[in-house]
Amino acid sequence: MKLPLIILLAATGITAGCSTSNINTVSRSESQATPEMVGDKRIITDASLGKMIRIVGVNEATVSGNLKKIQVTLENAKNDPRTISYKFEWVDKDGMATGGLGEMWKPLQFGGRETKTVSAVATSPQAVDFTLKLAEAR
Amino acid sequence: MNARNFIFSAVVIPTALFLGGCETPAAYTDSKGTGTVVSxxxxxxxxxxxxxxxxxxxxxxxxxxxxxxxxPAILAISRIVNNTMQQIDTDSLTxxxxxxxNxxxxxxxxxxxxxxxKAEDPLAKEAAEMQAMLGGQKKTTTLPYYTLSGKLIEDRARAGRTRQVTYTFQMSLTTVKDGLAVWEDEKQITKIGTKPSVGF
Known part of the structure; x- marks a missing residue:
């Protein structure tokens, strides 16, 4: 009689210890925003990361007259909280890297099933294209 | 092989090698990479x-x-107040x-x-004054249109052995002609843990 009780208590303890923190959201049913979406090309070299973090969309804008701003919407496809690292890189019309301070790896934390946006502003007016790099956190 | 030699070769040498292997020799790392120390x-x-x-x-x-x-608009760097417990060179930010x-x-x-x-480049200031004097002109200073000021704040919290530190970087851009802050923002960076680590 005692064995099922012990199993039940152990299962409860394990479940409590591994409780997920999925994110619920609410927003306007019909969005008023009209983002300028960008077609994207994806290169997946880490299949598990590709399954874990889904790229929902990419949109762009021009700020300060002639500087590109890119925003990428990412979604944690898993129920567990995740931390990844990301980095934007920019290139000019000749395909040359423009460099800059912003080209650094940054950490990004997700709750379970959470959607987040990452963005970057090209500090060089010559920048026309971007690459977003994603990597699992150490 | 007697018992003492056996213990030495079976326990002491592997332990020494293992501990030696755990030490990380100094190496270069990318300042913008994920392998930097998190303090x-x-x-x-x-x-x-x-x-x-x-x-x-x-x-x-x-x-x-x-x-x-x-x-481009002319910018001058104003005071960056350091309210953290660290000795900081605010040029690290500005x-x-x-x-x-630029x-x-x-x-x-x-x-x-x-x-x-105080001029950041005193030689440039002196040279401009000298040039104006030799040319018989009154020195003209190009005044900034904007000034950039800010403050660094540190906030600490602790729960048992776990420490948390938040650094807040506040900045304001002021138009010189009317003294109004036309842009203001702050960024926070929070770190949590029991000890420093390598990489994030």
């Missing part, structure tokens, strides 16, 4: 880079720099911001006009 008692290189990058992105996205009548704004072509920073009359 709980200081602002790390990646924290400065991230704060500066996000503040620059915010300032450029705000569009206020486009409102200056002359492009120089990065200046470099990126790259964008939106601002150029004066180095002959500084807080309290």
């Amino acid at each position: 709980l008692d200081q602002i790390d290189i990646q924290d400065w880079n991230r704060a500066a990058d996000e503040l620059v992105a915010s300032l450029l996205a705000s569009g206020v720099l486009e409102r200056a009548p002359e492009q 120089k990065k911001i200046r470099v990126e704004l 790259r964008s072509g939106k601002t150029i920073t004066t180095t002959t006009l500084g807080l309290g009359g």
Whole structure:
């Protein structure tokens, strides 16, 4: 009689210890925003990361007259909280890297099933294209 | 092989090799990579880079720099108040911001006009005065259209052995002619843990 009780208590303890923190959201049913979406090309070299973090969309804008701003919407496809690292890189019309301070790896934390946006502003007016790099956190 | 030699070769040597192997020899790492040290008692290189990058992105996205009548707008660096417990060279933040704004072509920073009359580049200031004197002209100083000021704040919390530190980087861009802050923002970086680590 005692064995099922012990199993039940152990299962409860394990479940409590591994409780997920999925994110619920609410927003306007019909969005008023009209983002300028960008077609994207994806290169997946880490299949598990590709399954874990889904790229929902990419949109762009021009700020300060002639500087590109890119925003990428990412979604944690898993129920567990995740931390990844990301980095934007920019290139000019000749395909040359423009460099800059912003080209650094940054950490990004997700709750379970959470959607987040990452963005970057090209500090060089010559920048026309971007690459977003994603990597699992150490 | 007697018992003492056996213990020495079976336990002591492997232990010494194992412990020796755990030490990490000094090596170069990418300042903008994920292998840098994450400290709980200081602002790390990646924290400065991230704060500066996000503040620059915010300032450029705000569009206020486009409102200056002359492009690029002239910027002067004002006081950056350090309210952290660290000894900080505030150029760790402001120089990065200046470099990126200069790259964008939106601002150029004066180095002959500084807080309290101190020029960042005293030789340039003296040379300009000398040039004006030799030319028999009155020295003219190019006044900034904007000034950049800010404050660094540190907030600490603790729960048992777990320590948390938050660094807040506040910045304001003020129009000189009317003294109004036309752009303001703050970025926070929070680190939590029991000890410093390598990589994130």
